[in-house]
Amino acid sequence: MQALLESSLLLGGIAQLMLPDLAASQVVQLHPLAVVGFTGALLNALNLLPIGRLDGGRIATATFGQGPAGIISGVALLLLGLQSIISGDNPVLLYFGLVVIFFQRAPDLPAADGYTGVGTPRQLVNLAALLFMALTLLPIPTDVASSVADTLI
Helix, strand or coil, X not given: CHHHHHCCHHHHHHHHHHCHHHCCCCCCCCCHHHHHHHHHHHHHHHHCCCCCCCHHHXXXXXXXXXXXXXXXXXXXXXXXXXXXXXXXXXXXXHHHHHHHHHHCCCCCCCCCCCCCCCCHHHHHHHHHHHHHHHHHHCCCCHHHHHHHHHHHX
């Protein structure tokens, strides 16, 4: 279960803050609800990727418009592919990217009001969702994990 906790910067960081001796042990026993909560957070973060018809893609379309959202979607798909090539430890993002490519080919319906911009409060919520997605999907760097374990020992 240690690998599960190190696969997310946000959730692994919260686990290390709540249980400081967690980083020192090699075997970690987690309650099944903790695993379910981690899985739910991971699925929400995957849904917030700014790709196509996912929630993150709709947020990008509302915030930036149809043209820039298409570019952001392409860049996000490219980064998903590069991540799976560079660090082959966690293939979840590659599988999710393939599912998105194969099952979300239909074009999205245009917005009823494509001219009114998104207000500042909603832009802050969009930024918070983007930050949650990035921190959940980024793994804990091995240097940080080992330095935390060394300071606790």
